Amino acid sequence: MKTKVLKILIVSIIAAVVVGGSIAGIVTVNRENKKEKLVIYNWADYINTDNLELFKEYYKAKTGNEISVVYSMFDTNETMMTEIIKGDSQIDLICPSEYAIEKLMKKGLLQKLDMSSSEYEYVDNVYPAIRERVDAVFPKDGDGAGMNDYFVPYMWGTLGILYNAEKVTEDDLATGWGLLWNKNGNPDLEGKILMKDSVRDVYVATVVYLKDEGLLDGTEYESLSIEELINTVDDNLLKMCESVLMEQRKHLKGYEVDFGKDDMINEAAYVDLAWSGDALYAIEESYDEATDSYKLDYFVPGDSGNIWFDGWAIPTTAQNVSAAKEFINFMCRPDVAMRNMMEIGYTCSYNPVSFYDSHDEFTQEAIACLVENEYAYEISAEEMAEYDEGEGIFYTLDDVTYDLTEFFSDERRYPVFENDTEGKLGVMQDFGDKNDSVVNMWERVKGGDEFPWQLIVAIAVSIAAVAGVFGIAALVRTLKSKRRPHVETQDELLRT
């Protein structure tokens, strides 16, 4: 009887918990429904989170609605694309790279944005050069819609080499992309070179290296511009890449995924294939107070390689399109863009000229942010006079004039690509159906072609060691047992 009571008690407790829980769930769901929700899917470490809070205020002020922001992150474009291609996601806004946007756009998974400047006042502040370049690279489809109709640029930059200026010599730098192969043979750099574990970036570095080394001379690839070259994927070129990448293995410290910046700052590595934003972040961290200098530096060898643009796009499955558009608009506000830039190190898509030509409230806030982060320097009238006419970038804030030249003319941050007639900084498109071959090539390189001698020897040695121990034990035993009868007979002799 007692057990029966106990059972009933247990069942009723469980039932109470389950029912109570679901009621609570319904209540909270109801409460959330009154509030709007925006789901953002962005790269990891790619925003200043203060801006998310500010967006809620901005949205309340503009539309009168409360909004909650769900912010989730991905670490490769491929992860993000899978999520979107599945088609059942609740994501309102994504921020992938240009080739991923192209791929999603072609699959018909993105919405056309149609953001007029009368409604979205900041969108037009995007750097026109980026828009032009995108139009040039990704041709418009039949009805005149291009990729620019589907995305708003967010950050952009280059691929280059982050290096330790104390260890890497001028001669090393002169080898260009060859620095990643230690072409100059600097013994300090052996085993101190990091390659990014990202096949697209490796591919760019490798094909441009092949070109620079003259390994493409006499082949069909010789006459291609950089942009054409990095978008050429065929078996022959892949084979050439594979052989130089195999050869590179012995110079490398390894392939980094996300510890490259740290290893460079801690001097565990001296050379690293890096994106400009990561590089600028690492350079900032490498400041040495004792010598008042930066240990690290960044360069794009021969000013040739890859230029990339990441941008906001809205999937067709988005639930809250109007909030997503407001968010895009908000991200293009000068102070917001500047705060992001200061936080993550990448270059925002905001037109640099607008930063120092406008004097509205938000631009002033943006410049104040620069001042606060010590990228703008107070300058006197005499110092200003040292600049030639039209040279130098100045901004007057609260009656103090600041010199912004260093920040805005830093080519590591603002690479020049408008008049890039030779096509040296190329935009990279999707590998398309060649993707599998490239991944397989990369896998072969990462697996290496060394025969695992060490492993086989180590296994043999350990088996031999075990066998040896048992063998010796057995030997000792047989020796002992041979001696034993002899002892016994002696005993018997003594007894008799």
Added chain:
Amino acid sequence: MKEKLKKFRFTRKAFAYPYMLFLLIFVVTPLVLILANAFIYDGKFSFKNFAIFFTEKSSLVVLGNSILVGLLTTIICIVVGYPAAYFLARYSASKIFVLLFILPMWVNFLIRTLATKAIFVSLNVPLGMGTVVFGMVYNYLPFMILPLHTVLSSIDKNYIEAAEDLGADRFQVFTKTILPLSLPGILSGITMVFIPTISTFAISQLLSDSTVFLFGDSIQMKFDQGLYGVGSVMSLVMIIIVLISNFVLNRFSKTNTVSGGRTLW
């Protein structure tokens, strides 16, 4: 009504249902998905994923290398773990030592591996195959010692005394009594070390700066790059290796186990 209530018996079995449900959702369903994915290429049923995997020399080389690393790790774990488990089981003051062995297991393995890396870096040990094997042994040694310890400490001392009474010396006692009786422990230790080492990816990535590329890394890369079909085939290969080794080990332990031995795994 009363009859019906009586028929529904709230037995102890019912407490296992939540976990059964968990198994169904998080173990059986993913396995079915892997199986399905392995046969889907370009949205159609096809064997192409298998063809891709088995004709690509590099994936097979990676698999071979991983099996070698797994073998080496397992052998080292047995060589180091068996004597340790033996002495832990024989001496009663060993509880503290057992605790010391289990203690690292309470620390998350990623943290442990990152710490190992930091130690190697500070000692200027070059990262490579050696450090990877060290990391594997360090991480999986407890999985070898624990089953061995359980089996060895549950061996009835009377067997040993009986063997000694019948004239066996210490070497014979070990080879003829203790070793066969502890075989189930060795076998479950092997399964718990060998299979996970083949599919590890974080240890090899962290402790060699990704220069050592194992089967687990390869699978991870396939899924990262959106090649789900081939990745699923590789996962299937892993599952088949698990099944084969389990089958072989079970056969082995059935034919060799002296009464009283039991399998833990």
